[in-house]
Amino acid sequence: MQKPADPHLTDAWGLERSRVLAVRGGIQSEVGEWGGDTVFVKTLLTDEPEAALRFDHEGQIAAQLDHPLIVPLIACGPNRLIFPFVAGPTLRDRVEGGPLSPAEALSVTWGVLNALAHLHDRGITHHDLKPENVLLAGGQVCGERVRLIDFGMSHSRTLPHDIHSGTRMGTPHFMAPEQFRGVRGDPRSDLYSVGVLLFDCLAGHPPHEDALGWLVGLSQDRAPLPGPPELHPLLHAALSRDPQDRPQTAVQMQTLLRDAAHSLGLDLPDLGNPCP
Structure with a gap:
């Protein structure tokens, strides 16, 4: 899966057939379809400033990484981080x-x-x-x-x-x-x-x-x-x-x-x- 030319999303970004996996610490994890691909999405649900800063920090770090053994960040925002879904156990x-x-x-x-x-x-x-x-x-x-x-x-x-x-x-x-x-x-x-x-x-x-x-x-x-x-x-x-x-x-x-x-x-x- 390639990163889009503009990795910044609008509110109407269009996740389809989504399924919530968990909600922890004000962050929701879900799987859905986007642009014909299955993706894993983390969404910040709280407006607590420190949580927002940490979430943004995670996105900035993930955006720096490009390695086949690291799940890449493919798109972001607002309050969302989107990764390709990896099928398989932990x-x-x-x-x-x-x-x-x-x-x-x-x-x-x-x-x-x-x-x-x-x-x-x-x-x-x-x-x-x-x-x-x-x-x-x-x-x-x-x-x-x-x-x-x-x-x-x-x-x-x-x-x-x-x-x-x-x-x-x-x-x-x-x-x-x-x-x-x-x-x-x-x-x-x-x-x-x-x-x-x-x-x-x-x-x-x-x-x-x-x-x-x-x-x-x-x-x-x-x-x-x-x-x-x-x-x-x-x-x-x-x-x-x-x-x-x-x-x-x-x-x-x-x-x-x-x-x-x-x-x-x-x-x-x-x-x-x-x-x-």
């Missing part, structure tokens, strides 16, 4: 059916890191990376089918205002400790979340049952590292409390992931080719 849906195989988990994580490298190259951090925000297009569990979504908590160095400054951004089981303290994270915060994501894929659950206790430093308990021992050094590094002890860039973490995959005799997907 990674959360898939993991709830049971842990992934090491090959599947590494392939999906490889795709997520590929998308994150694009974000980070543009000065953007996601800040809410979790299985619910990773779609598997067509239901296929492989890196080429990963689609990263939801930039409502993201930060961009290129935008003039840091609207999330001083707030706790993210989901406790998947957020980095520094995010919980209200410190604006950097790419290493996203990479912590990737480590939790990989752990979750392999084990079927995140590493810390008492996520809040871990985040505030009251609990050191962590479930045993899942998967083959060849993956444990990567998981241990990514899940470090101190950002300095984690992989420092998405590309560096990809290198560690590739080395671990090769030690297991596994091939990672060529993201330039169709998924088999």
